[in-house]
Amino acid sequence: MKALTATLAVALSSLSVSVCASQFSCDGQTLTSIMKVREQVKSHATPNQSPTYWVEGIVTKTTSSLYKGFFFQDSVGDNNPNTSDGIFAYTSSNDIDGLAVGDKVCVEAKAKQFYGMTQLTVKPGHIENKGLAPQPIRATDIVVGSTESLSQAMDRYQGMLVRIAPESDLCITRNFGFDFSSRRNNMVLSHQSPLIKPTQLFVAETEQVAKQVEANTNNQLYIDTDQYPANGVIPYFPGFDAQQGYLRIGDRVENLQGVIAYSYGKHRLLPTNTVSPSDFVHINDRTSAPKVITDSNLKVASFNVLNFFTSHSDIGGSLNPTCKDQADADAAKGCNRGAKTAAEFELQRTKIVNALTAMDADIIGIMEMENNGFGKNSAIQNLVDELNLHFNDSSDHYQFVEINDKDKNKGQFFGSDAIMVAMLYRPSKVTPIKDAQVIRMPSQHMSATNAKGESVKIDAYQRDTLLQQFAINGAKKKSQLTIVVNHLKSKGSGCYEDWLNEQKDKNYQNIQGNCNDFRVSAAMVLADKLKTMSGDVLVMGDMNAYGMEDPIRVLTQYKPKQYQRKIMSASGTFIGDQSLHPEGIAASKGLGLVNLATKWHGADSYSYSYDGELGSLDHALASRSLLKKVRGIEDWHINSVENSLFEYSSKYSGDLVKSTGPYSASDHDPVIINFAYPMAKASFQITFVNNSNQPLYPVFNSYYWDSTKPWLMAGQQRRYTKKDKFLKHVGIKNGDKVSLSVLASGVYDVPCSDVPVELHGKLKAIYDGKTCRIEHF
16 A cells, blocks of 8 residues: 555656646746847846746757757847847756657746857746747858858857858868767868868967967867767768768868757757758869879879788788787787778778779888788788789889898887888889888987876887888989888877976977977988988878978978077987987978978878868978979878778778778878989880770871771780881881870770870870870889
C-alpha cells in the first residue's frame, strides 16, 4: 500500500507540472517585442536583476546539446537591416518537448548577455505554444556591408534565421573537421576569400601582423551542428563524398540556411536545411595533374607524404630506431606514426604514388618517410618499387639517394627520429656527383628552475638535412645542381625559449609557433653550409615556417638594420657533442636565396592549411644563378584545401568511402619547380603514348599522318627517331620545329602543343582520350 501511495504521489506530481505548464498563458500581459528586448540588453537598460518580459515569436530551431532551448523570431520584424528580429531562449529540456519549427510561442523570461550572445532565460514551464503559425519565418539573405567585417554583420543577424546566398560571398576557409573549442566537427567560412596566415604576409611582431590577426579573427563564421556529428558525416550535406561531393577551401557556399548563434568566442550558423554538391561552387577546382611547362627540361618536386610507414606487422617493413620491438610498432600509439592496417597502407601508398606519377618529376625531395633503413624492407624501397611500376619506360624509373654507411645511425638509419627526409631521382635525367652529404642539424639541451623551484631539463632535436649534387645529363655546359631537402622542427613541439616565456606569462603564444628560435638555429647552420657551395642551389622541403617567418628570412633577404626586432637563435644548442650557441645570437644578413613561390605567385601563395588559415610551410628557395633557369613553380593544391577525412586513416572517418586519387594523399601540397637548362642538341627521340581506349595515328605538321604503320592501339607506345623512314620521306629531321598531334579514331585531330616543338632530346606526346600533351624527359 505504501508503494502504491508513493507511485500515485509521483504521478500526481508529474501531472501537476504538466497542467501548470499547459495552463501558462501570456493573456493579459504586456508583450515586448524581440527587437525591443535586444535593444534594452544592448543599451544596458537591463541590470543584473533583469525585469521580466513576455515575448512572442515563431520557432525557427530547437536545440538540446550545443545550446539548450530554441530560437524564435518576431513574425513581422521591424524591417531594419541593422537590428535582429530573432533571439535564443534558454529553457529546460522538458520545456521544448513537443515544440516544433513554425510553432507560435509566448514565453515569460528574463534577458541577458551570455558570453556574447543575447538570450532569454525562460521561467520553467512558462511557455505557451499557440500552435503552428499561419506563415513560417522566411530566411533573410546574409549581406556583408562594404564597411563592416563578417563578425559585425553576424551581430546584426544574431538569433535570426538566415540564408547564405551567392551574393553573401562566403567561402570555406577551414574544411569540415575537428574544432578544439566546441569539441566537435564543424566548418568555418570567411567573407570573399580564405584567410591567409598573417606571418605568411608580414614580418612577425609588426603592426601589419597585428592588423591581419584582427582582420582574420573578425572574418569567421562557424557552420556548426547542435548535436555531435557521427564520424565521416556532415549532417547538413548528405552528398558528402570523395568524388562528386567533395569540399575544398575557397569553395563558395550557397543556399545553406540556419540560425545565427554565438559561443566560444565565435559566431555560429546552425543549419536548418540540407544542401547538395551544387551548393558548393568550386572556385579553384581540382586538376588531374600539375600544369605542363613546355619550355622546361628538368622538373624538381618536394612532397611531405604524411608519415609513410611500413613497420606495422601487417605491412612487414623494418622497424625504425624509436621502436622498442614489433609490439611497439603495432601499438595504437607506438613508434609507428603511419598506417595501422594493410588496407590503410595500401590506400595511402596508392594515393601518394598516383600523385607522384602525375607530378612526373625528375628529382623528388620527400619528408615524413619512415626512417627504417635503405634495405629491401625499408619504406623508401617500398615506395620506389611501387612508383616504378607506374612507368613503362625504364628511362622514367627512379632510384633513391642513400647516405654513406659512416653517416648512418647504428649503421642503418638516417638520424635517430622515426621519420627522415629522402630524395628520389631519375638516372636518365641527372647523375649524382660524389656521395650524398648529411647536414647535421642542432639539438638543444638546457637545464632550468621553474617558479616552484623545481629543476627542469629541456631536450629538443631536429631531423638532419640531406644534400645531393647532380650533373644534368645532356646539358650544353657542365652544370651542377645542388638539392637540399629539409624538415625543420615542428611548431607544436616544445623548446627552452617557449618554456621560458611561459614562465613569465602562462598565456604566452608565439605567433610563429613553438621552437621558432630553434628553427632559426637550423637555418643558420644551413646558411653557413651553403655559403661554401658553388653552382646552382635549391633548398626545399617542409621548413615548418611561413613565408615571412624568421627561419625563411635568414635564408632569403633578411636585413637586420631594417627591423627593430632582431632575429635570434636558440640557446643551449649543439651539433653532435660540439657546442653551437650557448646563448642565442642575433642573425646576420640573410643568405640571399629567392623564395620562388612568392616571386612567381605573390606573398599569399600556400601549401598548407592550419586553423582556418592558409600559408606556405613547403618552400623552394633558389640561388640567383638557378633563378635564371626557372620556368615555373606550382603548389599543386591536392591536399591543403581538401578534406582530411579522405586521407588514408580510418580513425575518424566512419563509413566514409574514400578514393584512390591523389587528393588528400597528405596534408601538405607538393611543390613542383620547372627549370630549363641549355642542352647540347642531341638526336631526337619522340614517343607517342596512347593512354586512351581509342586507336590513333601520330601526325606531324598537321597533314603528315603516319599510315605506314598499324594503328597505335590503347596502351601502346611508338617511338620515332631521325632514322625513321616515314620522317625521312616527309623531310623531318633533327632540330626542326614541327607541330605534333594525334588522329584519334582516324577522325579527330588533337593537337599536342599550342606551338611547334623543336626536335631534339627525348620527348613524349601523351594522349589521354581528351587531350594530348608534350613532355620532355
